[in-house]
Amino acid sequence: MHSKEELEEVHQRILPYIHKTPVLHSSLVNEISGTDLFFKCENFQRMGAFKMRGATNAILQLPKEQQQKGVVTHSSGNFAQALSLAAKSIGIPAYIVMPSSAPQVKKNAVKTYGGIITECPPSLKDREENAQRIMQETGASFLHPSNDTNVILGQGTAAIELLQEYPDLEVIVTPVGGGGLVAGTALAAHFFGKNCKTIGAEPFEADDAYRSLQSGKIETNKTTNTIGDGLKTQLGDKNFPIIQQYVSEIIRVEENEIIEALRIIWERMKIVVEPSSATALAAVLREKEKFRNKKVGIIISGGNVDLSQLLF
Amino acid sequence: MHSKEELEEVHQRILPYIHKTPVLHSSLVNEISGTDLFFKCENFQRMGAFKMRGATNAILQLPKEQQQKGVVTHSSGNFAQALSLAAKSIGIPAYIVMPSSAPQVKKNAVKTYGGIITECPPSLKDREENAQRIMQETGASFLHPSNDTNVILGQGTAAIELLQEYPDLEVIVTPVGGGGLVAGTALAAHFFGKNCKTIGAEPFEADDAYRSLQSGKIETNKTTNTIGDGLKTQLGDKNFPIIQQYVSEIIRVEENEIIEALRIIWERMKIVVEPSSATALAAVLREKEKFRNKKVGIIISGGNVDLSQLLF
Numbered sequence: 117m118h119s120k121e122e123l124e125e126v127h128q129r130i131l132p133y134i135h136k137t138p139v140l141h142s143s144l145v146n147e148i149s150g151t152d153l154f155f156k157c158e159n160f161q162r163m164g165a166f167k168m169r170g171a172t173n174a175i176l177q178l179p180k181e182q183q184q185k186g187v188v189t190h191s192s193g194n195f196a197q198a199l200s201l202a203a204k205s206i207g208i209p210a211y212i213v214m215p216s217s218a219p220q221v222k223k224n225a226v227k228t229y230g231g232i233i234t235e236c237p238p239s240l241k242d243r244e245e246n247a248q249r250i251m252q253e254t255g256a257s258f259l260h261p262s263n264d265t266n267v268i269l270g271q272g273t274a275a276i277e278l279l280q281e282y283p284d285l286e287v288i289v290t291p292v293g294g295g296g297l298v299a300g301t302a303l304a305a306h307f308f309g310k311n312c313k314t315i316g317a318e319p320f321e322a323d324d325a326y327r328s329l330q331s332g333k334i335e336t337n338k339t340t341n342t343i344g345d346g347l348k349t350q351l352g353d354k355n356f357p358i359i360q361q362y363v364s365e366i367i368r369v370e371e372n373e374i375i376e377a378l379r380i381i382w383e384r385m386k387i388v389v390e391p392s393s394a395t396a397l398a399a400v401l402r403e404k405e406k407f408r409n410k411k412v413g414i415i416i417s418g419g420n421v422d423l424s425q426l427l428f
Numbered sequence: 429m430h431s432k433e434e435l436e437e438v439h440q441r442i443l444p445y446i447h448k449t450p451v452l453h454s455s456l457v458n459e460i461s462g463t464d465l466f467f468k469c470e471n472f473q474r475m476g477a478f479k480m481r482g483a484t485n486a487i488l489q490l491p492k493e494q495q496q497k498g499v500v501t502h503s504s505g506n507f508a509q510a511l512s513l514a515a516k517s518i519g520i521p522a523y524i525v526m527p528s529s530a531p532q533v534k535k536n537a538v539k540t541y542g543g544i545i546t547e548c549p550p551s552l553k554d555r556e557e558n559a560q561r562i563m564q565e566t567g568a569s570f571l572h573p574s575n576d577t578n579v580i581l582g583q584g585t586a587a588i589e590l591l592q593e594y595p596d597l598e599v600i601v602t603p604v605g606g607g608g609l610v611a612g613t614a615l616a617a618h619f620f621g622k623n624c625k626t627i628g629a630e631p632f633e634a635d636d637a638y639r640s641l642q643s644g645k646i647e648t649n650k651t652t653n654t655i656g657d658g659l660k661t662q663l664g665d666k667n668f669p670i671i672q673q674y675v676s677e678i679i680r681v682e683e684n685e686i687i688e689a690l691r692i693i694w695e696r697m698k699i700v701v702e703p704s705s706a707t708a709l710a711a712v713l714r715e716k717e718k719f720r721n722k723k724v725g726i727i728i729s730g731g732n733v734d735l736s737q738l739l740f
Contacts, residue, residue: 138450138452140450140472143474157698159698160452160697160698162455164698379735382700382735383700383735385472386469386471386472386476386699386700386701386731387698387699387700388694388695388698388699388700389698419698423691423694423695
């Protein structure tokens with residue numbers, strides 16, 4: 117269904133709008149983990165997360181006339197910011213439906229990137245109804261943060277770049293939230309790697325993907341009580357089949373393992389990453405024997421942390 | 429007195445022991461500053477700071493027989509850690525005299541890197557007497573963190589790498605503490621740049637270098653009440669003449685300007701840096717007109733922050 121050429125086209129299409137992010141390598145963290153780790157740093161991506169890739173591809177794949185009418189999503193996280201900045205870069209409006217309860221810092225970030233915010237009561241029903249209304253009023257196209265083929269293919273371009281730089285990676289590990297990143301990465305690893313596996317990392321506290329792979333159908337999160345606030349979202353029918361076919365395994369991690377991995381990344385690697393990003397390293401540290409002496413890619417998903425409360 | 433060939437030899441000498449650190453470039457920070465900034469990230473250096481360079485060169489320049497007896501310093505900061513790790517890498521002992529009042533986290537770091545700690549009362553006299561005693565007992569050589577020609581030349585290698593990658597830089601800005609980094613950078617800019625100036629950045633609260641350049645003789649700090657805890661140290665007679673000859677200017681910055689620059693680096697660039705490191709960007713932001721549209725190198729001096737108190 118998908119092909120290497122298709123993924124290459126996606127990459128070429130979004131390249132003018134994204135950063136080719138650096139890959140970091142830390143001998144200290146290699147020592148701690150017993151593996152050879154290559155961190156693809158999407159925290160250095162525009163607006164601070166890989167979501168910029170998928171949002172850009174999804175907008176660029178809309179027919180020109182439809183594109184001009186703008187895009188709409190309901191999200192309080194990185195995708196809202198990514199869609200706002202991608203739309204601004206391409207020169208079209210982005211309508212963002214946000215729950216009124218969303219932190220002011222997230223509303224400000226969306227505004228900074230040029231997104232047009234509609235606030236609504238904090239229920240999924242209200243969010244969906246507001247998005248629907250905006251679509252009818254403006255003709256804007258709805259884009260989903262993770263369950264959209266063009267978004268998935270866009271997210272996969274981080275792994276394409278990682279494999280272009282390090283073609284011998286034996287496995288790539290990514291966090292699993294809505295499933296867009298892990299699905300896109302798995303396609304990229306399949307088409308651009310040499311027998312490179314993809315493994316997902318997920319908090320026990322939001323393990324819908326793990327249980328979905330076990331049962332063979334999309335399961336819902338029973339809890340979402342995790343520090344990885346980008347990982348509370350659900351798999352969807354577009355990314356689940358790709359995950360079933362191309363992802364080798366989902367490793368679940370405890371909250372204290374995420375925090376320990378987060379500390380290692382901040383302290384040893386000196387980079388600012390979101391808690392969600394740390395799940396991938398946490399999975400490698402939890403199952404050391406599985407990864408021992410392997411060449412392992414890790415997608416650092418983003419770096420948008422509200423530092424104001426912590427540091428200043 | 430110094431030459432390009434000498435600096436090249438220093439660089440070749442230490443290369444097996446150090447990381448060639450990446451240079452980061454942020455369109456967001458360029459927008460904020462109105463300049464084209466190139467950040468040489470010594471926070472990614474081994475043990476987290478540029479001091480690794482000078483410590484390594486100073487040890488390697490000791491005669492072999494003397495080298496084997498080890499090295500000694502009194503420091504509670506990054507140089508203690510750098511000397512410990514450099515000595516360990518080269519295979520000799522490092523004796524570190526630390527005031528008993530030094531934070532446990534710093535003592536632990538020195539121990540991790542293999543340094544042999546002697547604790548003493550927290551006065552300069554006690555520190556010097558203890559270092560003296562260790563030298564007599566072990567035959568170890570004393571190395572000063574900043575006022576040592578081999579240390580200065582080692583610190584300059586960060587700017588050599590920066591200029592090799594970006595030969596057209598018009599100015600390089602570094603923080604000024606004891607003066608080793610700014611002096612070494614100025615030599616590198618002189619020999620490896622194309623008319624590349626060096627500017628130092630110093631807190632008003634620890635402005636010995638600024639006042640020394642004004643008066644033409646080494647002045648002492650009147651206050652050291654700055655968040656830039658690596659910048660409280662004094663210029664010395666080895667680095668001051670180099671600074672007089674090769675540094676164009678010292679720009680002083682207020683504490684709130686350092687904090688604002690620190691916030692920009694963490695939030696926008698997603699890297700963990702020490703407050704001291706932020707003085708260089710603070711200087712660029714304070715004197716925007718001076719730097720407008722110029723290609724400016726910035727040495728990010730280090731990233732050793734005690735995150736335990738902040739994050740975890």
